[in-house]
Amino acid sequence: MTGTALGKYRICDFTGQLAGAGATKWLAAFGAEVIRIEDPTRQGRWDILRGNPPFKDERTGIDMGGAFNNHNTDKLGITLNLKTEKGKTLLRELIAISDAVTENFAAGVLERWGFSFDAMREIKPDIIYVSNCGFGYTGPYAPFKTWGPIVQAVSGLTHTSALPGQPPAGWGYSYMDHTGAYYMAMAILAALYHRERTGEGQWVDLACTDSALTLNGPALLDWTVNGRGLTEDGAVNANRSQFQRMAPHGIYPCKGDDDWVAIACQDDAQWHALAMLIGEGWTDAFQNVEARLSDQDVLDAHLGAWTASRNKFDLQSRLRELRIPVSAVQKPGERIDEDPTTEAFGLWPEVTHSAIGNIRVDGQPVHFSETDWDSRQGAPCLGEHTEDVLTRLLGRTPEDVAALRQEGVI
Template sequence: MPKALAGYRICDFTGQLAGAGATRHLAAFGAEVIRIEDPVNQGRWDILRGQPPYKDERRGINLGGSFNNHNVGKRGITLNLRTERGKELLTDLVRVSDVVSENFSAGVMDRLGFGYDQLRAIKQDVVYVSSSGFGKQGPYGTYKTWGPIVQAVSGLTWTSKLRDLEPAGWGYSYMDHTGGYYMCIAILAALHHRNMTGEGQWVDMSCTDAGATLTGPAVLDYTVNGRPTRRDGLPDSNHNRWPPMAPHAVYPAEGEDNWIAIACRDEPDWHALAAEVGEPWTGDQRFATLDGRIEHEAALDEALCGWTTSRDKFATAERLRAAGVPASAVQRPGERIDHDENTSAWGLWPTVRQTDMGDVRVDGVPAHLSETEWELEHGAPNLGEHNEEVYGGLLGLDADEIASLREEGVI
């Protein structure tokens, strides 16, 4: 099957999920992504290299589970840009690449001598994509960020909480995912423009602004209606107000830390749920109308909790869905990945072989293309694993030259 991005070459400096997560998608669709790492610090600009989770008891720079997941399908070389020969080799690599991608802090590539003006002088139609917390331009351009900071500054932490409690945030750097997605989109858009016009460009991207795009409803409500997000017990992430629904929450199920999500969209859903529950409280006049259920939502939730607590989450969800009530068991990772029939049918977590780790499961792509399907052919590269292939096969150096570069600390 042909690959949608076959023939494109990415000169990739990205790290962590916010950057590496972008180029992994390009690799899945056939682009040749060459990851460039510093041999002096063993590629540890990406703090995930060699870090947990691990597949087994082994530890080492090539055995980090998250790094493998974020860099699956890529090739990897080492290159010391503190040396003049290293800069010469990067220049040669840029000449035969379509894209240079990075998510360093502002000014790093310029200090290395490879800012956009320098890259364009090397290859006139190069696409240069830089991603950082606030973008490279503007008053915050020099600030450094991590995912939780981006969440807070973008406004997302403020909107994530339970009723009458302080903002909770999300506990994980989900902005790394969003930043990676936007970076991938930007690369594809810039390549399309180049294909149409012959013109390269610099794409400057801000992960904080990517996060801010997810606050649209809250921003709109305030600018149009003058309603702040935090008011009268809001936001309440466990209940639904637009449109109003009740009951609508996650309820305890049988066993320790087991839960089931139930949402009644309308009166038919409520009547169906009440019929399945079959307990006297479902006939309480306080719950006869949507307005009443919302007014007495705490009592409604308490009563429904009493019913769900002694029941298996999967069996109960299946029973409610059969009655037409939206419901789902809250699945643990093992349940979702290992025991969910739809997951198996979809192929969302394929197994790849990483040189040192062996067979390991990684994230797939949540889309299937009928004519140009994605494929993850191998795990993340070991440190410098493809030096011979890239410097020899692509740039034309012989074995003695490559050996000398290694001895001199260039690669």
């Protein structure tokens, strides 16, 4: 027993961006030894976040990328030039002592370097290989390239995030980079669990668009069963309830600079409590949910006029007292520095990065009673752990490492 949940596992990790790096970040937080491999000839810039803004204190440089640090905490970082034979030899040795190989390149990159799943299986028969690629390795779009917003567009998530009479709003961030990483983490963990029980390795060819498609399940059933789709004008109003019959249910303006509040009434009792607080005659027309749903535009206009002169956090307090579902639409600074619940949960750990110094990052939104996560170390600088890994795990001497560096292998 190592004291951590995943301390016995070693991951040979080619992931980057968020869609891949987010997956192995979870493993590293729970103690897995994640060895991130980067290309020294490109300074690891395949990962567009390496060396790119935002920067802390305006300090720029290949090791200073703030987002890169956020997504790669607790990992080791080595450089390997896989265009060299010696680089390939080192990779083969590393695979031989790893439990899993992970990547989110475009389909086929690893194979072109000579490391197809079959080749890796020859090196280590029970190796686990998890690739996370927008369209996966098979099907008509396998050669196509994606980013998070492209995955979201093709799979239905962008279309459904919209207000009536407006173009799609989309997600405003790469929801499917985050979520693709969550599914990739599940796939790695599931494959490890399967190997523990059967001794078998396998290749999980995760297509991020497939994961994304499944996130609109009830809408897809409405289509396959009832033939009802979401392409008609007005079919989508993302801020309203899609399922449970609830009204009001929306995001309403408040006093202040771009301040908004989300309010939902799940039943008549909650509505009546809200109507009492509002105390205006128009509420009388909305006694039951049928009335509220059938005239929801009018209801929303009235409610929005009422909230507009009020402070969002005051409304939040009042409605919470009445046990009506409510939340201010929190801005980043509000939820990170002023919302006591995130701080109390330990959600923003401060890690130490060798070049950036101490900096807060996204933590994990979970706590385990026995083997909790622990994030202390920032992302690796380029090649920060090359010597450590080559000497400690691959039997090279410091002199060997110096020579490999001279030859451009690392």
